[in-house]
Amino acid sequence: xxxxxxxxxxxxxxxxxxxDTDMIIPKQFLKTIKRSGLGVNLFDxxxxxxxxxxxxxxxxxxxxxxxxxxxxxxxxxxxGSSREHAPWAIKDFGIRCVIAPSFADIFFNxxxxxxxxxxxxxxxxxxxxxxxxxxGQNARMTVDLENQTITTPDGxxxxxxxxxxxxxxxxxxxxxxxxxxxxxxxxDTFESGAQATRPWM
Amino acid sequence: xxxxxxxxxxxxxxxxxxAEDGTCLLYIDRHLVHEVTSPQAFxxxxxxxxxxxxxxxxxxxxxxxxxxxxxxVDGIKDEQSRIQVEALRANAKEFGIEMYDVDDNRQGIVHIxxxxxxxxxxxxxxxxxxxxxxxHGAFGALAHGIGTSEVEHVLATQTLIQQKSKNMLVKVxxxxxxxxxxxxxxxxxxxxxxxAGGTGHVIxxxxxxxxxxxxxxRMTVCNMAIEGGARAGLIAPDEKTFEYVxxxxxxxxxxxxxxxxxxxxxxxxxxxxxxxKVVEIDASEITPVVTWGTSPEDVLPIDGSxxxxxxxxxxxxxxxxxxxxxxxxxxxxxxxxxxxxTVFIGSCTNGRIEDLREVARIMEGKKVKDGLxxxxxxxxxxxxxxxxxxxxxxxxxxxxxxxxxxxCSMCLGMNPDQLAPGERCASTSNRNFEGRQGYKGRxxxxxxxxxxxxxxxxxxxxxxxxx
Numbered sequence: 290x291x292x293x294x295x296x297x298x299x300x301x302x303x304x305x306x307x308x309d310t311d312m313i314i315p316k317q318f319l320k321t322i323k324r325s326g327l328g329v330n331l332f333d334x335x336x337x338x339x340x341x342x343x344x345x346x347x348x349x350x351x352x353x354x355x356x357x358x359x360x361x362x363x364x365x366x367x368x369g370s371s372r373e374h375a376p377w378a379i380k381d382f383g384i385r386c387v388i389a390p391s392f393a394d395i396f397f398n399x400x401x402x403x404x405x406x407x408x409x410x411x412x413x414x415x416x417x418x419x420x421x422x423x424x425g426q427n428a429r430m431t432v433d434l435e436n437q438t439i440t441t442p443d444g445x446x447x448x449x450x451x452x453x454x455x456x457x458x459x460x461x462x463x464x465x466x467x468x469x470x471x472x473x474x475x476x477d478t479f480e481s482g483a484q485a486t487r488p489w490m
Numbered sequence: 491x492x493x494x495x496x497x498x499x500x501x502x503x504x505x506x507x508x509a510e511d512g513t514c515l516l517y518i519d520r521h522l523v524h525e526v527t528s529p530q531a532f533x534x535x536x537x538x539x540x541x542x543x544x545x546x547x548x549x550x551x552x553x554x555x556x557x558x559x560x561x562x563v564d565g566i567k568d569e570q571s572r573i574q575v576e577a578l579r580a581n582a583k584e585f586g587i588e589m590y591d592v593d594d595n596r597q598g599i600v601h602i603x604x605x606x607x608x609x610x611x612x613x614x615x616x617x618x619x620x621x622x623x624x625x626h627g628a629f630g631a632l633a634h635g636i637g638t639s640e641v642e643h644v645l646a647t648q649t650l651i652q653q654k655s656k657n658m659l660v661k662v663x664x665x666x667x668x669x670x671x672x673x674x675x676x677x678x679x680x681x682x683x684x685x686a687g688g689t690g691h692v693i694x695x696x697x698x699x700x701x702x703x704x705x706x707x708r709m710t711v712c713n714m715a716i717e718g719g720a721r722a723g724l725i726a727p728d729e730k731t732f733e734y735v736x737x738x739x740x741x742x743x744x745x746x747x748x749x750x751x752x753x754x755x756x757x758x759x760x761x762x763x764x765x766x767k768v769v770e771i772d773a774s775e776i777t778p779v780v781t782w783g784t785s786p787e788d789v790l791p792i793d794g795s796x797x798x799x800x801x802x803x804x805x806x807x808x809x810x811x812x813x814x815x816x817x818x819x820x821x822x823x824x825x826x827x828x829x830x831x832t833v834f835i836g837s838c839t840n841g842r843i844e845d846l847r848e849v850a851r852i853m854e855g856k857k858v859k860d861g862l863x864x865x866x867x868x869x870x871x872x873x874x875x876x877x878x879x880x881x882x883x884x885x886x887x888x889x890x891x892x893x894x895x896x897x898c899s900m901c902l903g904m905n906p907d908q909l910a911p912g913e914r915c916a917s918t919s920n921r922n923f924e925g926r927q928g929y930k931g932r933x934x935x936x937x938x939x940x941x942x943x944x945x946x947x948x949x950x951x952x953x954x955x956x957x
Contacts, residue, residue: 305812306805307685307785311923316904320555320570322529322577324638334925339911363805365686365719369923370902371621371635372527391686394655394721395621395635402639452653454513465639466538469647472507472515476543476649479506479517489742489750490519490614 291404292462296385297431298358301348302422306363310396313367313375327374328381349382353425359386359432361415361422366407367396376403386432388439390415401455402465406434408449418447434460493760495657496726497692500632500757504615506649516652519614520631521548521644522600523587525555525578526904527619531642532581542585543648549609550582550589553599554904558867558894563593571905585645598870598896601625601838605709606872608738612727612754617644622838622920623722624715628708629735630727630757632692635716655721656766658691662699664773669954671848672707673840673918673937675699675771676714677779681789683769688720691767694759695725699773705734706844713839714920717786726758780825780950781922781935783813788922792940792952796823816924817932818912825950828934832915833864833945834927835891835938837901840918841869843876845938850882852942852953858890859948865892865907867899891945903928916944 318330336347343350349357360379366389367375376399379387387400388408400407410418421441422428431440434456439447458465483490494502507515528550535541542548555571556562566572575592582589590597596607601622604610610626616633617623619641626633640650660679680687693715700711708725715723732751735741742750777791788810790797798821799810814821819828835841835849846866858864866886868874874896877883887893900907901919909915909931918941922933934950943951 304805304808306809309785309921309923311921311926315925315929316902319526319904320568320574322533322574324530334929339929365689368685368719369621369921371619371623371637373530373619373637373639376637391689393686393719394689395637399637399639402637452513453511454509454651465651466540466643466646469515469643469649469651475507475515476517476647480648483517487613487750487753489746490611 290402290462290464293385293404293406293434293459295431295433295435296358297429299354299356300359300361300418300422300428300430301354301357302419303348303360303362304419307365307368308362309369310367310372310375311369314372314378319372319374324377325381327378328383331378331382353428357384359388359430360384361419362387362389364390364412366392368393371395373399373403376400376405380405388415388418401459404459404462406432406459408439410447410449414447493763495759495763495765496630496694496724496757497632497657498763500613500615501654503613512653514652514654515649516615517649518617518644519547520604520609520616522604522616522618522623523548523550523578523641524600524618524620525552525574527638528581528641529574529577531619531638531645532585534642535645540646542587542645545586547648548587548645550578550587551597551600551603552578552592554898554902556592556897557906558897558899560895562895568906595871595875598873599838599841599898601713602841602869602873605629605734606738606870608735608741611735611741611750612731613757617650621716622713624720625709625713625838627712627715627723628705628725629731630724630754632722632724634722656691657764658688658693658720658767658769659765660693660695660769660771661697662695662771662773663697664699666699666773666776669778669939670776671937671939672703672710674776674779676711677781677786677789677935678776679769679771680714680718680786681779682771683718685717685785685787686719688715688718691720692722692724693718693720695723700725701728704844705730706842709842710839714786717920727754778937778940778953780940782817782819782825783810784816784922784924785809785813786920786922786935788813790825792825792950794825796821796825798822826952828914828950829948830914830916830934830944830950831863832909832913833858833862833941834900834915834917834919835865835941836867836869836899837919838869839920840938841867841873843873845918846873846877846882846886848938849942850885852939852956853886853889853946856889856946858945862945862948864890864945865894865900867894867907868896870896900927902926903931916941916950
């Protein structure tokens with residue numbers, strides 16, 4: 290997994306609540322057997338019309354935000370299906386950090402598995418960052434995972450929480466499966482125990 | 491020892507390892523795999539030279555992509571869908587995983603066939619790369635959706651790295667009024683608590699109205715725990731649960747059955763167990779409901795009217811405005827005046843035999859309104875066969891419904907069953923998101939009984955008015 294240490298880039302504002310995974314990547318793009326190439330279809334139904342022409346009003350189509358690295362949105366971001374295609378599309382577009390007041394559980398987990406940092410902040414702080422993100426070319430922010438801070442264009446710093454284990458995995462780009470396989474003996478022991486007490490399972 | 495909730499018990503029974511910061515390695519008893527969220531996971535295994543740790547605890551079934559017309563056995567026409575189903579077939583074969591293929595009568599929606607084949611049992615941990623895995627919680631199993639990276643993790647290790655969620659209790663006491671079903675319960679709960687109301691929690695549904703539900707009804711309730719934001723939904727197992735599981739192909743047999751039932755009986759919350767959040771609902775106050783907007787929390791009783799954005803606060807004001815525009819609705823319109831084009835009965839929420847029986851009961855002596863497209867998609871081949879044996883299938887076709895093969899169908903529009911732009915659907919599925927059932931399609935969620943009532947009149951209709 291790609292490491293996440295410090296990210297400096299443009300933050301795009303998407304002030305919608307309940308952004309669902311069907312919005313992030315509509316179902317017709319789930320028919321791939323690869324992880325890559327989904328960025329062009331990120332937010333497809335909001336970003337393009339039926340003929341595939343760009344909707345100029347959509348934030349990621351505006352010149353200042355075409356290369357956004359950070360997305361700022363409303364509460365319950367990523368609700369809906371478990372599709373990991375949602376974070377794959379976000380990452381493939383180039384966004385590596387999503388900031389919102391709250392996230393849906395599965396989406397939140399999926400982000401960490403893909404080198405994306407989801408940050409949940411109180412509504413007032415998201416409102417503040419949203420305002421900063423509306424500054425177009427000047428909406429440059431820095432997300433420092435080690436120190437757990439977001440620095441806005443005018444130098445304001447906001448701190449955030451992150452689970453220590455997930456932080457380490459992101460910073461070191463660790464492979465979860467590799468880490469778990471190191472606990473193979475514990476899994477063996479568990480399975481023998483379960484076989485004795487719950488043999489029908 | 492302090493009293494534990496059902497969730498606490500299942501969790502504790504499955505912890506393989508706990509780190510100092512509370513991160514746990516949780517053992518997974520059953521892993522369900524479908525064609526859309528698994529190809530990249532199998533590819534990951536291959537690239538790393540890994541193999542599944544317990545293929546016998548894993549089953550595979552194609553459901554999201556498969557067409558529901560009978561000609562599908564001759565091959566899936568859409569190339570990408572066909573490739574995904576072929577990939578699932580090849581992966582299942584390569585790694586020794588049991589597969590219920592498109593031409594198998596036991597094929598169906600993954601969350602319907604798990605219980606049907608007896609794979610789903612109380613006290614288990616069950617995962618699938620699909621958010622509606624919560625369905626299996628109806629058996630008192632801890633069941634939830636995972637992403638594809640986690641699918642790969644479970645395949646390789648039969649475990650998941652997890653942080654424990656909080657406990658939430660949703661208690662529904664009392665008797666449901668006539669015409670009110672499990673779907674109305676679950677939609678009413680989401681309408682009340684919101685789509686983020688359960689975030690960070692596992693919900694246990696309890697109370698006399700939940701106990702009274704059949705296993706099918708309990709599955710409907712737990713299925714939509716995810717729409718309420720919860721990690722999983724749970725209902726403590728009881729005699730109804732044991733009766734449902736007994737004799738199914740993968741259920742415990744003989745002496746192991748007795749052992750299992752003894753164990754399952756302990757799988758209930760202790761008296762005085764602590765819940766971080768409690769919601770109480772009086773069953774007698776629940777009415778038949780429908781959704782009006784593009785979020786499952788946009789729920790109103792059928793005798794209500796379309797709300798105005800000004801009725802809401804905060805970010806929901808803009809969301810409601812956007813939803814009304816998308817849905818083509820004017821504030822103040824009576825819900826029962828909204829005309830529909832299509833009726834969809836099926837999905838992992840409401841594609842079980844009891845749902846089809848209910849639709850047949852409402853349709854008795856009635857017809858689908860002329861000009862409506864009305865389809866019934868049984869949740870599995872076994873449900874389809876049973877409905878045919880019971881004579882329901884014929885009755886429903888005589889009433890004007892299309893009778894389809896099993897699959898996810900129009901619930902998510904990944905197969906040919908889709909809404910056209912602007913087409914309005916009375917749907918028994920679980921999500922009314924923008925574009926969910928087809929580009930610019932308009933979805934109103936409701937119970938099978940309410941969808942049947944809409945099929946008769948051609949508009950959203952209070953099923954109680956048809957009695």
